[in-house]
Amino acid sequence: MVQQRNRRTRIADVAREAGVSKTAVSFAFNSPERLSSDTASRIREVASSLGYRPHPVARMLTQRQTRTLGVLTPQALSVVFANPFFSTFSQGVALAAEEAAYSLLFVSPVLGSLELAVDRATVDGLVAVGLSEEHPEVEQVRQADLPIVMVDSSPFPEHSSVDVDDEKGARAAAEHLVGLGHRDFLVVGAEPPTPGSRVSFDGIVGRRLAGYRAALAAAGIDLPDECVVVGPATVEGGTECFARAWEDGLRPTAVLAMSDAMAIGVLAAAHRLGLRVPEDLSVVGFDDIDVARLVNPPLTTVHQPVRRKGEEACRLLLAAIERHDEPRPEHRRLDTRLIVRGSSGRAPQPRQEVAAEE
């Protein structure tokens, strides 16, 4: 019978077998020029015959770098991966990371604690996405003295950041609908992950809401609080939001959704209620994820360069890691633009002023 669990061969095993010192073995791999060429090749031969592979953790420790980048999200990964926005964003990050031969570690709360997760994370730097002040852990994360780039997060001047002009994008969406004659709106937003207290709109949710409000106010339209509903930032979340609003008696002619995922959920809910889009209801999303143009009807939405967002964030992070002397933070604001497709149309003729049908 073979050994139970044949211990991993260490550098010392190779050294002993080859009759040289650990140093020599290390040199054979990392600076072969410091060895005579035949010694070096003999060592490598012994190493491979023993199946030796340097222990990556030990190597990280001595070299004081992990060659790994972290992607930090305040929500659980199982939630975050449900959002197509995130997959697209990750594509961008991955593109830049792979180019530089870095690996990607996804860092999300461990046992409910982001702080703990960050402490455990063996990374050279972090891309934080959607981290707003409402997360009390932000401060500790920032103090982790790791290079960090904030994406769609509360701005901190000392860290590089990437975002888009959410307010402007949202304004464009609302103006589009106003221009089509709509006056009865429902805003569907993402709820903060911490289901506490009154929703504090300080992240992108707040900025987009401000944009909606600005455009509506300019047209003399009031947006009462009960016309702003929130739910999980998923397709299902969008469905729930609209269904709930409908049950509560709201009868909007237009929905402003803060993400395409939720907008698509609204489409599904509307379909289920027998509402035709865009004849009875217009829906405008945000993000322009890949599937937006594939759904039925194709989604009118605010395009933002999600992939590029990830790419730029990653490059800024790599730059911050390279030049590890004094940081030179950079703040990039990418462009948005409205893409009109089939889910938005003229407001339906106002019904006779009958009481809302029960």
Place this chain on the structure above:
Amino acid sequence: MVQQRNRRTRIADVAREAGVSKTAVSFAFNSPERLSSDTASRIREVASSLGYRPHPVARMLTQRQTRTLGVLTPQALSVVFANPFFSTFSQGVALAAEEAAYSLLFVSPVLGSLELAVDRATVDGLVAVGLSEEHPEVEQVRQADLPIVMVDSSPFPEHSSVDVDDEKGARAAAEHLVGLGHRDFLVVGAEPPTPGSRVSFDGIVGRRLAGYRAALAAAGIDLPDECVVVGPATVEGGTECFARAWEDGLRPTAVLAMSDAMAIGVLAAAHRLGLRVPEDLSVVGFDDIDVARLVNPPLTTVHQPVRRKGEEACRLLLAAIERHDEPRPEHRRLDTRLIVRGSSGRAPQPRQEVAAEE
């Protein structure tokens, strides 16, 4: 001027400051019961005032575990994240990993080498997805003596595995179309990442193709080689495949796509060519990803429990890690089922036997 880059506080700094040994500091965090409670709390106080956080890499080294799971893919991450299948799969993996307080590291080729990537990966185990024999690195990955679970990969009896009965699922898809009267088929598949030699169909591509062929053969239908086209496993890949086939003069009435992503691409290509689905062309996908029911028309497809696949793979891996004595590999085969939606319908009436219009 402040210190250039104030070195991270180490355990020794805390020990000195608190007037105790390194051991005591370590105990204060990991086994406080071995210290008098006031010493312990004093140490913790000093530690937090110094901003001490144990170095995660050092901890990994001594504890001989990383509390990190790897997700291994033979393609670049930037490619893989473009496939909704993968996002859904990752959701499942993440769900199980988070439950057990493990982090997730995505391992993909570094500088073109999967082997190198695996050597660098600081993980306690790997979930490998879509690794077939055509990847020469498979062997080395397997010899990394890490616990590993294979998903949708070539079967290795000594490692746990999770997959679905691809052949049966494919057969159901083809039988469905045959039942609708179709006789002219186009099969759209994923190309292997290594663009070498003649396509060797040995992975899931091969198994699904076998299923298609079996069903068609049973109906006396021949599937010539030129009616099997391959491309990148993305929406765009599907579009290209269909467009290319059309240009080559193929006029199928039904398309069997090996993934929903590609099927959706086919829908787009068909739309662009003025073909109505399902009146002129039926399209059946595979996977049943979330968007399949949202596209226009809703996609008929073979459902497989993608999320559960990830979840089960992850649990099997965790089990293999726990019981690190002798492995007890387990092979799970999950169920598929055909979901008929709007993209498949009766075959169009055969045109008068005129020569194919140029």
Place this chain on the structure above:
DNA sequence: AACGGTTAGCAAACCGGTTTAGCGGAAGGT
């Protein structure tokens, strides 16, 4: 023969923690 300059390789220190073995002193038992 003595000298300076390379070259090839080694021992030991180090990265930053954890863990084992053990020690001094106080408390408890007889």
Place this chain on the structure above:
DNA sequence: ACCTTCCGCTAAACCGGTTTGCTAACCGTT
């Protein structure tokens, strides 16, 4: 008064590599 046990803590070894500083041997000069 002495032995034992327990408590609270420490020194040193260890995890598995890399790196620094040094030495011994060899080479060619003068």
